[in-house]
Amino acid sequence: MEKLADSLSGKLETLRPLSKECSIYRVPEPKRCLHPSHYTPQMVSIGPFHHGKEELKAMEEHKRRYLKCFLQRTKVRMARFLAFIKDREVELRNCYAEIIHNLQSDEFVTMVLVDAVFLIEFFLRNYKDNLITDDDRFFRKPELYYVIRYDFYLLENQLPLFILGDLFNLANTATYDDLYKNVSIVSITCFFLRADILAVLPIDKNLLEIHFSEAKHFLDLLILCLQQSQSRPQIVLKDLNIPGVKELHQGGIKFKSGSSECLLDIKFNNGILEIPSLTVYRRTERLFRNLLDFESMHGYTRYFNDYIIMMCNLISSPKDAELLIENEIIGLGYTETLPAIFRSLDEECIMDKSNFQYSGIVTNLQSYRKLPWHKWNTTLKQNYFNTSWASISVIAAVILLLLTVIQTVCSLIERIA
Structure with a gap:
């Protein structure tokens, strides 16, 4: 036993300290097994986690062309x-949550250079189309361009942003012309993100530049932008039943496309629920899942987690989605699968009734729809004033009823007289 203890003690002594600066994580295997395609790059590996995979090796030559x-x-x-x-x-290496055993120093350094310059060159060509060469397989072949950028937002497929900026600045110290004049890693990256991601993830485009310097990587930048507007007073959510859109509509609540540029900025005032507009695309679920996992694993306040829970309950059926489409809150995209997408995402979320970001809104919604007047008023409008002809018919019926009552009263008065 002493010999065994010495052996184990030796292993304990050789343990390398883990850095507190890590921000790039491996997805836990149980989650990966449920949705493997949502975490695995389809075309290009960025960083060490998927480096060298056989199915991604075809891209290595294109990376080296960009480097050249x-x-x-x-x-x-x-x-x-x-x-x-x-x-x-x-x-x-400290930016990664696990020790990179499979890459020795020279391999790691080479990988970082090739992958970092690939991203820089990709953003440069997107920013300055005169840099696009005739043999460019991405910008000359749009179908490849639209696929490869999906891989830039995967949790396991990241490089620290600081190395992109450092390498760009180093190259800019001695160039052959003024190609990089008035250009920075911030400008070319945010230019790409504004054109690429804002349709899928509505955020204030100005926040990209504001948060760039503090962001660790692309997913971190997006999460920081989403967190910006969240400063709500918190109350304990006693009733966890969040009504769906159809149920709220029957309770007299109206819906409006939110004026805020932040996806998470849901508001409820004077009987009107404002929800920022969202169009669901093929890659929406993949992006949302990686954002959810990063927010959770990095220890951020669960703003995005709570948004998914809120939307899952609001859009629990196709009828709920149809009402939001009618109110121009949901854009026409993959709307037929909308309830299923949010339900699938919600399975990974954690509901904390003591710190739910929309607890105040939910409580007010529950109180509002319980008031009898709101329900009666809505029923009257939906059943009797839902069209102009229906309104005319009801008014005519009321007038006829009044005339009948008047005629009856007049007849009684004549008889008494």
């Missing part, structure tokens, strides 16, 4: 870039 073009515009030698990354290797 990037180096041709700067007087900085490749050895200088590699040395620059080597000096930051420990910091880079």
Whole structure:
């Protein structure tokens, strides 16, 4: 036993300390098994977790072509870039939540250079189309462009943003012309994100630049932008039953497309529930799932988690989705699968009734729809004043009833007289 204890003690002594700076995580295997395609890059690996996979090797040549073009515009030698990354290797490795055993130092440094420059060059060509070469397989072949960018927002497929900025600035110290004049990693990256992600994830586009310097990677940047407007007073949610849109509609509540640019900024005032508009695309569920997991694993306040719970309850049936489409809150996209998408995402969410971000809204909604007058008023409008002809018919019937009453009263008066 002493010998065994010494062996185990030796292993304990060789344990490397884990960094508190990690921000790029592996998805737990149980989650991966449920939705493997939502966490696995389809075309390009970025960073160490999926590096070297056989199905992604075809992209390595395209990465190297981008690296070649990037180096041709700067007087900085490749050895200088590699040395620059080597000096930051420990910091880079500490960004990952697990130790990268499969890549030795030289392999790791090379991987970072190739992947980082690929992203920089991709954003540069998107920003300055005169940099696009005739043999570019992404910008000359739009179908590849539309697929590859899906991989940029996967939790396991990230590089720290700081290395992109450092390498771009290093290249810009000695270029052959003014190609990079008035251009920064912030400007080219945010230019791409505004065009690519805002249709799927409505956020204030100005927040991208504001939060860029503090963001660890692309997913972190998006989460930081979503958190910006969330400062609601919290109350304990006593009734966990969040009514669906149809049920709320029958209770007299109206719906309006929210004026806020932030997807999470749901409001309820004077009987009107404002929900920021959302169009669901093929990649929406994939993006939302990775955002959810990052928010949870990184220890952020669960703003996005609570949004998914709220929307799942509001859109619990196709009828709920139809009402939101009629009110121009949900755009025409993959709307037929909307309830199923939010239900699937909701399965991974955690409901904390003491810290639910929409607890005040839910409580007010529950109180409002219980008031009899609101329900009677809504029933009257929906059943008797739902069209102009129905309104005319009801008014005519009321007038006829009044005339009949008047005639009856007059007859009684004549008889008495």
